[in-house]
Amino acid sequence: MTTTLDWLGTATFRLTIGELVIFLDAYMDRVPDAPPVGLSAKDVTKADYVLVGHSHFDHIAGADVIAKNTGATVIGSHESCRVMREAGVPDGQLKASSGGERHRLSPEVTVRVFPSLHSCTWILTDPAPDEEEHGHTGLTQEERAACPGLVQRVTEIVAAGGETAQVLREHILGATASMSDGGPLVFLIETPQQAIFWQDTSGCWTGTFDGIEADVAILGVSGRPNVNGEPIQGSMAQFIAMEAKALGAKQVFLGHHDNWMPPVTRETDVAPFHAELARQAPGATLTETGYLAGTVIAP
Numbered sequence: 535m536t537t538t539l540d541w542l543g544t545a546t547f548r549l550t551i552g553e554l555v556i557f558l559d560a561y562m563d564r565v566p567d568a569p570p571v572g573l574s575a576k577d578v579t580k581a582d583y584v585l586v587g588h589s590h591f592d593h594i595a596g597a598d599v600i601a602k603n604t605g606a607t608v609i610g611s612h613e614s615c616r617v618m619r620e621a622g623v624p625d626g627q628l629k630a631s632s633g634g635e636r637h638r639l640s641p642e643v644t645v646r647v648f649p650s651l652h653s654c655t656w657i658l659t660d661p662a663p664d665e666e667e668h669g670h671t672g673l674t675q676e677e678r679a680a681c682p683g684l685v686q687r688v689t690e691i692v693a694a695g696g697e698t699a700q701v702l703r704e705h706i707l708g709a710t711a712s713m714s715d716g717g718p719l720v721f722l723i724e725t726p727q728q729a730i731f732w733q734d735t736s737g738c739w740t741g742t743f744d745g746i747e748a749d750v751a752i753l754g755v756s757g758r759p760n761v762n763g764e765p766i767q768g769s770m771a772q773f774i775a776m777e778a779k780a781l782g783a784k785q786v787f788l789g790h791h792d793n794w795m796p797p798v799t800r801e802t803d804v805a806p807f808h809a810e811l812a813r814q815a816p817g818a819t820l821t822e823t824g825y826l827a828g829t830v831i832a833p
């Protein structure tokens with residue numbers, strides 16, 4: 535049984551295990567200035583499952599289109615399933631999960647769901663991946679709300695007006711999505727050959743990794759990582775290497791590191807991830823892949 539992985543930009547991937555087709559997020563239809571990924575949600579003709587990491591537009595948007603066109607089942611949080619239900623996806627195609635579930639995807643393949651955390655969107659952050667950040671700990675929600683965060687930056691761009699602002703505004707507000715992350719989830723897909731861990735944002739409860747092992751880790755790179763409810767005291771590269779090491783991963787793929795929403799985002803340099811993995815998790819190799827590259831995952 536051959537397993538192939540296609541990156542579709544942002545943190546979206548298509549995982550094909552033999553005949554089974556699983557979308558990991560569904561966000562392919564991005565702002566016009568983002569590089570095209572080569573596939574639109576409306577053109578997807580085969581999908582058995584769509585796993586949704588969280589309910590923000592840059593992850594869930596498109597899952598409704600795929601589900602309605604292909605009959606695929608969506609597995610996501612209760613908030614993600616509410617968004618899908620309101621978009622007209624039948625209840626029979628929704629498996630609401632909060633972490634702790636194991637769903638069968640085919641006679642040979644199952645997926646385990648775990649609770650997770652979103653990156654710290656309340657901190658405005660744009661350092662290089664190997665640049666350490668410190669502070670911002672011990673804050674209440676009210677104190678966090680007073681920080682100049684990512685949402686504030688987007689709000690400022692939109693408020694500045696002009697064509698770009700209008701495009702962003704319509705894109706974000708028009709998406710089938712939620713302003714709430716809905717409670718991020720991570721997934722462990724287990725085949726007879728390998729265990730594949732997927733995460734679409736940068737946060738974790740480190741205890742989640744106790745007792746789980748993954749051959750392959752697909753890890754989201756976005757914003758200031760969140761470790762056990764507090765912003766990481768360190769760098770993004772250190773966060774990714776920590777996760778890869780905790781999972782015992784042999785092969786690492788990154789997600790969310792392309793220029794997915796210019797002018798808010800830019801392309802992330804991946805060199806620091808190679809270096810930090812070599813230091814912290816020497817058993818893990820970072821595989822760089824382009825959109826729709828059809829990377830075969832070794833058993």
Ligand SMILES: [Zn+2]
Nearest residue numbers: 588590715735
């Ligand atoms: Zn998000």
